[in-house]
Amino acid sequence: MGLTRRSGGSRAMQEGFLKRQYSGADYVVALAGNPNTGKSTVFNALTGLNQHTGNWPGKTVLRAEGRYIHRGMIFKLVDLPGTYSLMANSPEEQVARDYLCFGKPDATVVVADATCLERNLNLVLQVLEITTRVVVCVNLVDEARRKKIKIDFQLLAAELGVPVVPAAARHRHGLDKLVEVVSEMAAGRITTRPVAIRYGEEIEESVRKLEPKIKKLVGEEFNSRWLALRLLDKDRAVLAALENWLAGRNSLAAGMEGVILG
């Protein structure tokens, strides 16, 4: 049934933990976003030459990591592949999603395109379902200005419940502020109130039943609501990653699989 320990999810997860342990970085920051929103431009501007690339384990998806120092702290920045969603429909989506959930970055920057913000917010909402430590960087504001698009950043931040930083990364505009906010977020000095997507009563009821069971298995380690939603969606990739994390307690995971997929 395809539950294998070689799944990308479990590897990404292990990588996340190992990298944090041995990389010597104080904080790990993920860069997510739709394709072509300027993630790599932000990444390059912040890390300069302090970066290396390779592939994500088991995938032909490019992985770029780099570092920068801010106020004496070392930040490891992980440039995730551009995706429109986190439904794991492609290797890119799976890499991004597994890293956000199981890699447990201290902060996640979602880079959004100011010229088509509405479309980009779809991914922002999906990321907010996985992690609360999110900073939204609305990039390409120079292009938006040229197109006479006006954005109320304060209102956007209030509606999303997380900080929003406008930027024009190509010109380095807004990046000092971004680095400052990310640093506060990673250090846990910002309280967020992410807007929560509510599903129909039937789904919410199932989530209410499932969440305590998941919490019992993984504690506060991962976002149990998100895991519950994924399992209700019969998401085998997430199940495989969970099973791997529960190594040594496989019988419990198998029991859970029986309950959920049965």
Ligand SMILES: Nc1nc2c(ncn2[C@@H]2O[C@H](COP(=O)(O)OP(=O)(O)OP(=O)(O)O)[C@@H](O)[C@H]2O)c(=O)[nH]1
């Ligand atoms: N005008 C303008 N162009 C920008 C800005 N930031 C990035 N770009 C341009 O947008 C294009 C895409 O930038 P990338 O940094 O490669 O975007 P990306 O999100 O990494 O793209 P993928 O990795 O393919 O998902 C490049 O041509 C950049 O020069 C900006 O703030 N203003």
Ligand SMILES: [Mg+2]
């Ligand atoms: Mg890129």
